Amino acid sequence: MLELIAPIWIIGEVDPLQYPGPAWSPYIVGALIGVLSMLTFYFSNKPLGASNAYARVAGSIGLQVAPGHTRSLKYFKDNPPKVGWELMLVLAVVAGSFLAAWMGGELTGKFLPAMWQERFGSDSYLLRGVVALVGGVLMAFGARMAGGCTSGHGISGTLQLAIGSWVSAICFFIGGIVTAMLMYAV
């Protein structure tokens, strides 16, 4: 199906390396995230993880719209929607990243990333919106099924040498590499 729809939109070839890389060394940033995960284990007794904040929000909305039904679902029985550590973490990530980008002069303020525009055109707002939305749906579904995301499994789980986390993290990249190759390199 991708082969059928792709030619309509694809504008040009992309080279990710022509855009700016990280502001800081990835090794320093990674090491500091490692230290941060030690701190969250020690002070909060929790591993770093982002995806379940979204599930908590989904459950909270569900409680407003259809409380009985939401409460009847297995996932929300096991994980009752609440405003907690995980949600605060993700909300604060937005703020922390804003701070870093503002201090470093890297605020973007755009709906369409530069490389996306080069590939799919500068007026591809609807396409980008739909692709990002569908991407979010698949990520959330996949993360809940696998038990975590790139931080929960990919960092916190793998650093505890959990087998399921390594399997999941490798599958994140297999699925991601195949899809990205189809989208950007065909």
Place this chain on the structure above:
Amino acid sequence: MATITKPKTNSDLAQATDSQPKVAPAKALIQGLVFGVVFGFLLQKGGVAKFHVLVGQLLLVDYTVVKVMLSAVVVGALGIHFLHRAGLVEMHIKPTRFASNTLGGLLFGVGFALSAYCPGTGAAALGQGNYDALAMVMGMIAGSFMFAEMSGWISRHIDPIGDRGKLTLYDLLPVNRTLVVMGSVALLVVVLIAMETLATR
């Protein structure tokens, strides 16, 4: 914000009245905020909130994402192992369920490439000003609910396939746990050195 106490003896009453989510104690909320600000700051400085850096990783031309992840794993694996040995932290091992890990992982990967953000770096991308991350956030909320709709079925039919419980590498290898941690870290350092030597970025 009021905390609603749920009557434990009568769940029907709770279902009828308690439609507000619970709120965690202030200490947990504040810790979450502090750690989140630091996490977001680091994700942005590490470049992993950038669209082209994530796509570049998945196209195997820019290894920034894996460098950040593996460096975090190296430091965190050593740190948390020794904190645990000293009795200062508890481990939080997620269950190994081969079918769910694999299928969920692959689905996640497809979404990862489509949005070019992940749940954590997407929040960082939004903070940095990539407004398309809002579409990803809405999708994440919808996708979480869709999973919840199917969670009963998945837990009955998929989760049990290859369910090995809280399995770790040191459960599998017949050697001392510290040695397994050191060996794994050494291996990951070799991978990092190889990436630094061979990859352009």
